[in-house]
Amino acid sequence: MRGKKVWLPVTALVVAAVVLLGIWYLNRPQGQEGEKTIVVEVVHADETAREFTYHTSEEFLGPVLLSEGLAEGEQSTYGLFITTVDGETAEGNQWWCITRDGQMVETGADTTPIADGDHFELTMSTY
Numbered sequence: 001m002r003g004k005k006v007w008l009p010v011t012a013l014v015v016a017a018v019v020l021l022g023i024w025y026l027n028r029p030q031g032q033e034g035e036k037t038i039v040v041e042v043v044h045a046d047e048t049a050r051e052f053t054y055h056t057s058e059e060f061l062g063p064v065l066l067s068e069g070l071a072e073g074e075q076s077t078y079g080l081f082i083t084t085v086d087g088e089t090a091e092g093n094q095w096w097c098i099t100r101d102g103q104m105v106e107t108g109a110d111t112t113p114i115a116d117g118d119h120f121e122l123t124m125s126t127y
Helices: 001-028 061-067
Strands: 034-044 049-056 071-077 081-084 094-100 119-125
Touching: 001 094, 049 081, 061 071, 061 081, 081 119
Parallel strands: 034 119
Antiparallel strands: 034 049, 071 081, 094 119
């Protein structure tokens, strides 16, 4: 009788974990396959802006920024932490904010999916 009391919560926990993993897998960010053109606008601390157009087959933003030499950063537990964009390095309480068409993305650079025609902004921000 005591064994049944232990297995029931363990089984429920395993089932819940599998269901949550399945939900995440079905809803994870996915990039568009094939060739695409994206625009990345860089807004510097002095509020000057430059636009860069890239033709790529990458599915996520981070690899495009690195391979094109537009951004540099450090790999962390959470993916790419962007430190430098277009030659400007974030210092102190500065950071590079990623937005798509003016809306902050909810993913890191490595997991931000891209699609043909996307317009991203990398803006030097202060917190």
